[in-house]
Amino acid sequence: MLVAALMTAGALVLAVAPQTLPATPVQESETAVLVAALDLAAGVTIGSADLEMAKRTTSQLPDGALSSEAAALGRVVSSSVRRGEILTDRRVLGPGLSAGLGAGMVASPVRLVDLEVAALLRPGDRVDILAATDGAVSAAVVAARVLVLAVPLADSEGPVAAAPLGLVVVAVDQETAGLLAAAAASSILTATLLPP
Secondary structure (H helix, E strand, C coil): CHHHHHHHHHHHHHHHCCCCCCCCCCCCCEEEEEEECCCECCCCECCHHHEEEEEEEHHHCCCCECCCHHHCCCCEECCCECCCCECECCCEECHHHHCCCCCCEEEEEEECCCHHHHHHCCCCCEEEEEEECCCCCCCEEEEEEEEEEECCECCCCCCCCCCECCEEEEEEEHHHHHHHHHHHHHCEEEEEECCC
């Protein structure tokens, strides 16, 4: 009798308990963005055949995603891009790379002698660029505490990671850009990483 009463009470509780409905999935909005229509190697000038529009959800969009062909046509790929990858302002060299620079500042390419040093650098790093001539016992700082804007990578196929080209794009004033160009003609250049 006791067992039957307990079973009846349990059934009654289950009958009056509120039923939990499955949660309705939230539908994310989609945005049209620019993606690579094919694999693009670093250094390639982007043409209309290299681009296509695609829809991506808001959660899939990286910062700086480009949304029109005009924002990428004629610009240069800063590092290898895979087919279908969303293009951002940091993946192309041109107005987007220098748009945030102050008056009198330019984006200056610097070729470092040591590819392994270039591999350590990332956009946003602060570095000193040093120049040394053959036989010199020390190097001179040509550009101090400059901001790294881009580190272009060589194209790679398969599982091998893209390698640095030794080229680094830094933000400097026009005078320093001239000093860097002169140093590159007569010296070897390297960089030292600084605290942020």
